[in-house]
Amino acid sequence: MNDKSKNITLGELASIIKGEAVGDIGYVVAGACSIENPVEHHITFAVDPGGVVELDKAKAQVAFIVGEKIQGVSIPMIVHKNPRLGFTLALRHFHPETSGTGKIHPSAVISESATINPTADVGPNAVIEAGARIGAGSIIGAGCYMGENSVIGENTRLYPNVTVMHDVAIGSGCIFHPGVVIGGDGFGFEATSDGNIKMPQVGRVEIGDNVEVGANTTIDRATLDATVISDDVKLDNLVQIAHNVKIGSHTRIAAQAGLSGRAVIGENVVIAGQAGFNNGVKVGDNSVVGGRAGVVGDIRAGTMVSGYPAREHGKSQRVIAATMRLPKLMEKVERLEKELAELVADIKNKTASKI
Amino acid sequence: MNDKSKNITLGELASIIKGEAVGDIGYVVAGACSIENPVEHHITFAVDPGGVVELDKAKAQVAFIVGEKIQGVSIPMIVHKNPRLGFTLALRHFHPETSGTGKIHPSAVISESATINPTADVGPNAVIEAGARIGAGSIIGAGCYMGENSVIGENTRLYPNVTVMHDVAIGSGCIFHPGVVIGGDGFGFEATSDGNIKMPQVGRVEIGDNVEVGANTTIDRATLDATVISDDVKLDNLVQIAHNVKIGSHTRIAAQAGLSGRAVIGENVVIAGQAGFNNGVKVGDNSVVGGRAGVVGDIRAGTMVSGYPAREHGKSQRVIAATMRLPKLMEKVERLEKELAELVADIKNKTASKI
């Protein structure tokens, strides 16, 4: 996957990732690897020095990004205040994102009224409906569908088999993994004696820039107005975003979490896997929602919550800990009850014996 | 999205939605909007009068569907016993469902032995296998797959990229959102010393009329016989329906809920998001299952359950409330234990001092 054109010296790489090279600054780095599977002339990272010392002893031909200079080793290193970020930047050097170059596959079915920038790619068997617009450098994968009047900005990538329904607007620099569905109808019905009457879902979906959406995640259109995913939001796989949800910038949501209709999530929120959110709940900025948490009410900004129903994490942990000691507590209460009864009986006996 | 041909007077709209126009019955209504984003000459709805009074004061050019006539305002209104239903019907007037008109895209791959009604549409790159049948007015979206001997009734719509496997029967008036998979194999294996032996899944899926299925939901075929989704069932996104499940009419199931094999759900049941059901459980008619509930045993008709394991909702709430007070209960028991011990010691001392 690496080609020689990406080869770089340790010193050059340090400069790119804003770290400081230590040792042989002319050492050639050809790619990035994991610490478990070191590859010759590749770079990896370590948050503690143990692995570095070990590979140095083994004279492994590998370089490291580390948080602090490690004494007594001769292995090439780049010191970076955040080694994981440094490694991310190194990976980005060796694996840069690609953009479209104007390749339209002849099997793609493209409406005459669609507007496709001359540098955008459209893959085999993709379908682009009337009025759709695709910006410069964007890549529409094989088998993707873009509905009427859907819009995609610049350098956005739809991997294969993504479905974007009508009147969905997507920004620039986004990534959508296979199987994602954007703009399906929200779930809205009125129960009547004649059965369920569907409330037409006639709103839109608005997705900002630099948004990434994982495989098979679903984002419903709004009933009216718009479902809004702000800039730099990252959604993992199999996430459910219901109608009229709003998600603030930079928020990250892990796999299989589900947001019910009209939930409003702030900026910089972190939501762990399988968490669930009731209709209309509001989650403040910079909050953290634990895995499998069930959020049934609003969450104040800057709070960490967990459990079901979700509450402040410390309290939730104390309740869980207490729950685990519950069988013992029950025994203790039984014992107390017995002891008290015995004491009462004892006192009664003594009182009786005095009479 | 609205065109002028849908323009209607307040009086005409009141008649369509079976409400009563109040004020200027000749007021022209051009569409429906939300109360948060009123659009000129559009109609919205309100369940309480506050918003109506406010927009009346602001002289907003908007009409309202309300539950009761609001005094002292001149804004055009329709009084409807259920404003939300009234608004749903108004939305349906402005956004009627469409039917096929016989458009077969040349890129569709259609078996010679498939039977497609002359008024049905088949979109680009759709694949229709041998023996499949599609009824009048139905619309098969781009990239859809219909397996051998699959059947679709009239005026049913498959949005793009829906997969219907062989021997699946679907009724009329249904809607399937993108990414839905119907008729994948049930999950059945016999564990042996030679590994897992797959039990062939040779049953069918039978789906009634007016069923709606959300994006990326999966409905497995039966091991033998049929998985049955009755008329007017509504499934949200990312729902799992396992082999041989049966769901009664009018039941609604929210996103990410999962029904294990052979679960039997009654009629008019409401199941909230992320709920789970064990193999073979039976849920009676008119029950309500709360969000994230874990149903491990049968549920009587007309019951509301919640929690894990799911039990009657009131009990479940009491248990949760009690759980939250558990750390304090533990302190109280500690204190009682100490007080009792002191009392016992005290009595012993007094007795001793008397001797």
Place this chain on the structure above:
Amino acid sequence: MNDKSKNITLGELASIIKGEAVGDIGYVVAGACSIENPVEHHITFAVDPGGVVELDKAKAQVAFIVGEKIQGVSIPMIVHKNPRLGFTLALRHFHPETSGTGKIHPSAVISESATINPTADVGPNAVIEAGARIGAGSIIGAGCYMGENSVIGENTRLYPNVTVMHDVAIGSGCIFHPGVVIGGDGFGFEATSDGNIKMPQVGRVEIGDNVEVGANTTIDRATLDATVISDDVKLDNLVQIAHNVKIGSHTRIAAQAGLSGRAVIGENVVIAGQAGFNNGVKVGDNSVVGGRAGVVGDIRAGTMVSGYPAREHGKSQRVIAATMRLPKLMEKVERLEKELAELVADIKNKTASKI
């Protein structure tokens, strides 16, 4: 679905499934059916004798696979030590798996540098990218996508609309249901003051032989190195497998379960529906994880766990049982508190009265 060429005598079928025919060994068996819907000259199975006796009385033209010979009935039977396994094998006789025969649909888009075995099938509108390889007898369904350098072994079947991304290696005898996505990016970002920086996901996915994956399940590629699904693993629908997860042979995972990054699951593990696993947890061989369990720490081999947080199943059940009695426990503690206070007051009074 059955054709006469599969007709077989009871004696022959007994020999195929390694059971013992009882009664009319020349009885013709034409297929397999359920006990609820007996079909003439078909075979079903029973784990208890009640149903057999009933159908025998009704003179049903049906045969049975049973665990022990049932006395006093004349219905044709095969005795098998595991009737369910016997029935599975009978089903496999009547519904054998099919293999490719070299059918390449003209609408498929196949790179010149892809290598497709002459006996493999490629369905309509499938897309096979450069360097992809498909082994003998494998079947690539309609609308499937195989990315660059993806590899599929022999007799593996991709049902329609499966997405296999680049550098994914899949073994022989596997089955992938519609909507499956293999090789989407893992969810990895570094939060910085400039927003989330994507960590490129440059690893692979390695899938062994005889693996089955349910509809709309997602398996992410590794950040570095490989996400590994070993031989004979069975995944149900809508399961999430994150980057760098490793799953041991023969393990079965039910619908909507989710494994976070770097989780390591042993061999022969059974995981029930909607269970969740934290990053990096290790689950030992032969463990059982209950439905909706939340696994937050390592699980020893051979353990059955349930609940959230997941703990040994017996303990978990005792805690749940205790939780349900918690409101009563609270009342009891209130009573004890009152009784103790009364006793203390009583003693004080008596002491006072003596003075």
